[in-house]
Amino acid sequence: MAQSFPYTYYSCDCYDSKAATVAAKRASAQLQPEEDEEGRTFDPRNPRSNYSLYPLEHLLYCQDCQQVRCPRCVIEETLNWFCPSCLFEVPSSVVKSDGNRCTRNCYNCPVCTSPMNVSSLEDPNDPSTSGGPWILSCPYCRWSTLETRIEFEKHTAITAQLSRIANGGKPILTAKERDKDREKRMEQDKRKSRDILSGSEDSPTGDQQKSDEVPSHDELFSNLAAFYKSQLAAQTPSNPFSPHDINFSSPSSFSRIMNLYSTTTSKKQKREKPTPMRETASTLEGLTIHDPSTDAAAIERIRKDGWSSTLSPTQKLAQPNPNIRFSSELRPVAALLCTKRGKRCRNCRHILSKPESKITSTRYKIKLLALNHIPRLSLRALEPPAAPGTPAPPPFDYSALKSGIPQHFVLQLANPLFDPIRVTLATPSTTPGKVQSRVTILCPQFEVGANTDVWDDALSSSVSPVKSGGASSSIEAGKIWDRGRNWTSVVIEVVPGFLRDLLAKEGEGEELDEDEDVLEIPVFVRLQWEADVNAEERGLGDSMGKKGEREKREEAFWTVVGVGRIVRL
Amino acid sequence: MSRPSGRKAPPKGEYIETDSGNKVSRRSAITGTANITLGGRTVIMADVHLRGDLHPTRSTTSTTTSSSSKDVTPTSISIGRCTVISTGSTIKPPSRISRGAVHYYPMKIGDNVFVGPNCTISAISISSHVHVGANTIIHPFAIIKENVKILPNSVIPANMVIPSGSVVGGRPARVVGEVGEGWGVSGGGASGGLGVGGGGEKAWVEGGDLRELVRSIK
Numbered sequence: 073m074a075q076s077f078p079y080t081y082y083s084c085d086c087y088d089s090k091a092a093t094v095a096a097k098r099a100s101a102q103l104q105p106e107e108d109e110e111g112r113t114f115d116p117r118n119p120r121s122n123y124s125l126y127p128l129e130h131l132l133y134c135q136d137c138q139q140v141r142c143p144r145c146v147i148e149e150t151l152n153w154f155c156p157s158c159l160f161e162v163p164s165s166v167v168k169s170d171g172n173r174c175t176r177n178c179y180n181c182p183v184c185t186s187p188m189n190v191s192s193l194e195d196p197n198d199p200s201t202s203g204g205p206w207i208l209s210c211p212y213c214r215w216s217t218l219e220t221r222i223e224f225e226k227h228t229a230i231t232a233q234l235s236r237i238a239n240g241g242k243p244i245l246t247a248k249e250r251d252k253d254r255e256k257r258m259e260q261d262k263r264k265s266r267d268i269l270s271g272s273e274d275s276p277t278g279d280q281q282k283s284d285e286v287p288s289h290d291e292l293f294s295n296l297a298a299f300y301k302s303q304l305a306a307q308t309p310s311n312p313f314s315p316h317d318i319n320f321s322s323p324s325s326f327s328r329i330m331n332l333y334s335t336t337t338s339k340k341q342k343r344e345k346p347t348p349m350r351e352t353a354s355t356l357e358g359l360t361i362h363d364p365s366t367d368a369a370a371i372e373r374i375r376k377d378g379w380s381s382t383l384s385p386t387q388k389l390a391q392p393n394p395n396i397r398f399s400s401e402l403r404p405v406a407a408l409l410c411t412k413r414g415k416r417c418r419n420c421r422h423i424l425s426k427p428e429s430k431i432t433s434t435r436y437k438i439k440l441l442a443l444n445h446i447p448r449l450s451l452r453a454l455e456p457p458a459a460p461g462t463p464a465p466p467p468f469d470y471s472a473l474k475s476g477i478p479q480h481f482v483l484q485l486a487n488p489l490f491d492p493i494r495v496t497l498a499t500p501s502t503t504p505g506k507v508q509s510r511v512t513i514l515c516p517q518f519e520v521g522a523n524t525d526v527w528d529d530a531l532s533s534s535v536s537p538v539k540s541g542g543a544s545s546s547i548e549a550g551k552i553w554d555r556g557r558n559w560t561s562v563v564i565e566v567v568p569g570f571l572r573d574l575l576a577k578e579g580e581g582e583e584l585d586e587d588e589d590v591l592e593i594p595v596f597v598r599l600q601w602e603a604d605v606n607a608e609e610r611g612l613g614d615s616m617g618k619k620g621e622r623e624k625r626e627e628a629f630w631t632v633v634g635v636g637r638i639v640r641l
Numbered sequence: 642m643s644r645p646s647g648r649k650a651p652p653k654g655e656y657i658e659t660d661s662g663n664k665v666s667r668r669s670a671i672t673g674t675a676n677i678t679l680g681g682r683t684v685i686m687a688d689v690h691l692r693g694d695l696h697p698t699r700s701t702t703s704t705t706t707s708s709s710s711k712d713v714t715p716t717s718i719s720i721g722r723c724t725v726i727s728t729g730s731t732i733k734p735p736s737r738i739s740r741g742a743v744h745y746y747p748m749k750i751g752d753n754v755f756v757g758p759n760c761t762i763s764a765i766s767i768s769s770h771v772h773v774g775a776n777t778i779i780h781p782f783a784i785i786k787e788n789v790k791i792l793p794n795s796v797i798p799a800n801m802v803i804p805s806g807s808v809v810g811g812r813p814a815r816v817v818g819e820v821g822e823g824w825g826v827s828g829g830g831a832s833g834g835l836g837v838g839g840g841g842e843k844a845w846v847e848g849g850d851l852r853e854l855v856r857s858i859k
Contacts, residue, residue: 129820186801
């Protein structure tokens, strides 16, 4: 998700810590061969980095592992399913039987994916009792089921009605009716073949007509399914362990019992290969023979109606039957269900976040955020103060950094912990990537106050020196810019690199990759602080640790600060 | 995007502040003020158009005289607390044509909602902690639940329901992701630092408590 400048991404090293050797090997191949894992700097442009950088809001914190947990190193468990459109919860049994789609009236437009409305086609001069007929219509692109000639009698239970109407308004048989129909026609076919054998030629023409039609996707599937079911049943007539199938008169169970007791025959029997299954032989068994005339018809249709009658790949793939070609074959797409999920730490399986199971509730039972354990880094351009009397200068344009002109930024660290922390920042002197910008942190080591009560800040004015303005504090190496109750800010000097130099060097043909002109600074953050042993490990440390015992803690991670975009001069 | 232009530029006296802390720009266009309720500490920026004159008509048609309809003023737009409507946005209650007559329906916007610049909004309801990016169009009768982020330049089709905690974008908009667990949580340490020359970036986060932002608008 693109964020506006300036942004800060936090790197979770969950992958690298597991496969550190692999990562080091790969990194050394790209950078210098001598560089080891410790000396390696983080490259935000490395393709692998894409998957380890997250905004702070997306990170969780495992208190037992004392580590940041990103979406890659948590286990998700689904609490419940719900339809995003009607916000009804769908029980998991229904999800298993009916699939992960809403079975109410929630449909998306097959053309533009917008949710569809049920609207009435009632003639005001001739009102009907039900208010119908009804159609599904898209409020965004104006596609409606009228274009495929589908109308509904009721405005409720659209799914049930839609499953009974084919495009063009013809009824679709239900699965049971289909089975019955298939059996009936099989019977007829048998009789017919018997008739042919016996010599009489008066086959019913109506049935012949029906079988000439190309069967629908669903029909074919059910035919095939029925065929293979019957084949399987013929192959293994009874499940050997199902209790109601024990039938001593059946030859198969008899042979099975025989096999149980006679060792010699069983070996022989096992080696025997099962007879190969018969393939489908007729339309009723699910056989489809490709008819070249359908291709000719399709070509003719494209010639007549043009490309507008065909579908785009995304439209096709969203359809229940992705093999369709024409817009007249489109069906409204039922809304996909959403889930509410809890998250656990992949290492210690502790719950990191658990939302309330009610769909309408947005609260969490458990939510361990990295926000509350890791300082927030934020960057801001340091603007020269406006002289009194003159109008305020326009706000700093982060998407137009000027190459070669040093620009000062203020990097602020806000501490969410209840103990003061000691911070060490580090950054490579030139940013990785083709456009090399020079970066200097003027004060890489400093302390950040504890996150105490807000009122402490207000009451003790001596802690936070009130500045008359940004200009009065000088930009000096080794000195912090400003500090408050639980935050400290330092100045970073950035000299954005040149885009043109690079172009000249590499020749005219070489173009910059996408986003190569974005200035991103990798910053390594190391924190040290003393924390109460008991404060975080409730219960565990109680018996052993004395009260007030403090231990040293340390945390280190990479962040990437996106400063802005360098413009071409 | 998150810092709409024109917030700092106008001279003092740009906003009229009400007793409940609402800040309404002198350059905003508000029609039908009697039908609009602001929850308090809400900011209406310059060139914002609130169409309070498009109020539900059903209640007034039942009461024939204008004097009796006065004590039951129909609300057309109700906006919660600490909500910010940025420059150039239009808030227009959704309407529906029924039996040949246009009927307007009251719309509701929750607390801590940020509406970016140049949006057109006709949703029937926007819940709390919603962030609407710039140049977004929300068509009539859309329902937007809590903790939703709408990316800039999106078009929300009519009647769409956006479940809570989702990120939507595109034309037409579809759900493209989820906001993280930390959505709207400003973190223990984010407060402070704004106003005095030295602070870092904004002291408010998207979807979070917008009180700091409201306070900073002068």
